[in-house]
Amino acid sequence: MASTNQSPAYLKVQGKFLTAQTSEERLNFLEEMIKECPKHKSSENMLANLTTRYKKLKEKITKAKKSGKTSKVGIKKYDLQAVITGFSNTGKSSLMSVLTNASPKISDYKFTTTKPIIGMMNYSGTLIQIIENPAIESEFYDKGLTNTADTILILVDNLEQIKQIEKQIPKFPQKKIILFNKKDKLTEEKIRKLHATLQSKKYNFVLISTKTQENIGDLKDKLFSSFNKIRVYTKEPGKEKSQKPIILNQNSTIKDVAEKILHGFSEKIKETKLWGPSSKFSAQKVGLKHKLKDLDVVEFKTR
Ligand SMILES: Nc1nc2c(ncn2[C@@H]2O[C@H](COP(=O)(O)OP(=O)(O)O)[C@@H](O)[C@H]2O)c(=O)[nH]1
Ligand SMILES: [Mg+2]
Numbered sequence: 399m400a401s402t403n404q405s406p407a408y409l410k411v412q413g414k415f416l417t418a419q420t421s422e423e424r425l426n427f428l429e430e431m432i433k434e435c436p437k438h439k440s441s442e443n444m445l446a447n448l449t450t451r452y453k454k455l456k457e458k459i460t461k462a463k464k465s466g467k468t469s470k471v472g473i474k475k476y477d478l479q480a481v482i483t484g485f486s487n488t489g490k491s492s493l494m495s496v497l498t499n500a501s502p503k504i505s506d507y508k509f510t511t512t513k514p515i516i517g518m519m520n521y522s523g524t525l526i527q528i529i530e531n532p533a534i535e536s537e538f539y540d541k542g543l544t545n546t547a548d549t550i551l552i553l554v555d556n557l558e559q560i561k562q563i564e565k566q567i568p569k570f571p572q573k574k575i576i577l578f579n580k581k582d583k584l585t586e587e588k589i590r591k592l593h594a595t596l597q598s599k600k601y602n603f604v605l606i607s608t609k610t611q612e613n614i615g616d617l618k619d620k621l622f623s624s625f626n627k628i629r630v631y632t633k634e635p636g637k638e639k640s641q642k643p644i645i646l647n648q649n650s651t652i653k654d655v656a657e658k659i660l661h662g663f664s665e666k667i668k669e670t671k672l673w674g675p676s677s678k679f680s681a682q683k684v685g686l687k688h689k690l691k692d693l694d695v696v697e698f699k700t701r
């Protein structure tokens with residue numbers, strides 16, 4: 399596009415257009431560019447060009463909304479949801495395929511991922527929904543998706559990116575975990591320094607490699623604990639504990655478990671035995687008010 403003799407006001411809006419994050423923002427800036435474009439003969443072509451782009455972008459947005467392909471209408475949010483947010487080529491798709499059942503395209507090209515990718519991570523029986531948001535610097539990035547996640551996984555491969563991403567996401571209320579990827583490419587010295595820097599900034603962080611899968615286990619633990627939930631197994635007398643834990647809020651009590659599995663019949667309980675982190679000893683008898691911890695096992699004897 400020729401940008402001869404453009405006013406400072408026009409150039410300013412053009413700058414905003416070029417760095418806009420979403421199609422909607424781009425549309426707004428295009429509209430402003432049309433307003434700021436001189437309306438005389440020599441600018442005719444340029445004005446026509448801007449108007450066409452405006453119409454096309456508007457069509458695209460409307461279509462996307464109708465087809466339900468935008469995440470706002472397309473993604474069912476699960477109880478525990480994390481969104482991977484980061485720049486292009488930092489390894490978001492690679493991380494998706496390491497953590498979940500999804501297998502997105504992985505490549506050196508920028509902006510390979512143009513739509514959010516959804517996958518489920520199985521954390522010892524607990525399902526966590528993980529979504530890859532397209533690159534934050536692309537027009538495919540979905541701001542709303544990151545903003546409504548329970549936990550934001552900020553994926554970076556250099557320190558500069560952290561500040562740039564922080565500027566574009568809410569300060570509160572979500573949990574944020576910084577994932578510094580491509581650890582395999584770094585020297586021991588560099589890793590030590592990175593650790594010190596991230597620690598001094600009090601970040602919740604993990605240095606990972608999706609290639610060697612180093613520290614992926616740590617990442618999973620950190621992710622689960624970011625939700626402030628606990629896993630509690632139940633068992634019947636004389637049997638093994640349940641395969642799948644039930645998920646409760648932190649500080650839940652025996653009564654909460656009972657209500658959940660006996661559907662409001664907690665008064666039927668004759669005796670409760672407890673194993674695990676919150677018990678003083680195996681098969682400890684506890685009351686309904688006892689507070690549970692992650693990985694406890696509870697056994698009810700009913701009347
Ligand atoms: N050395 C190394 N390369 C990685 C790692 N993770 C991803 N990559 C490479 O980085 C490039 C971009 O990866 P991709 O997952 O497509 O990034 P995305 O654009 O953020 O989704 C690919 O060439 C990957 O093979 C890693 O842990 N170590
Ligand atoms: Mg990708």
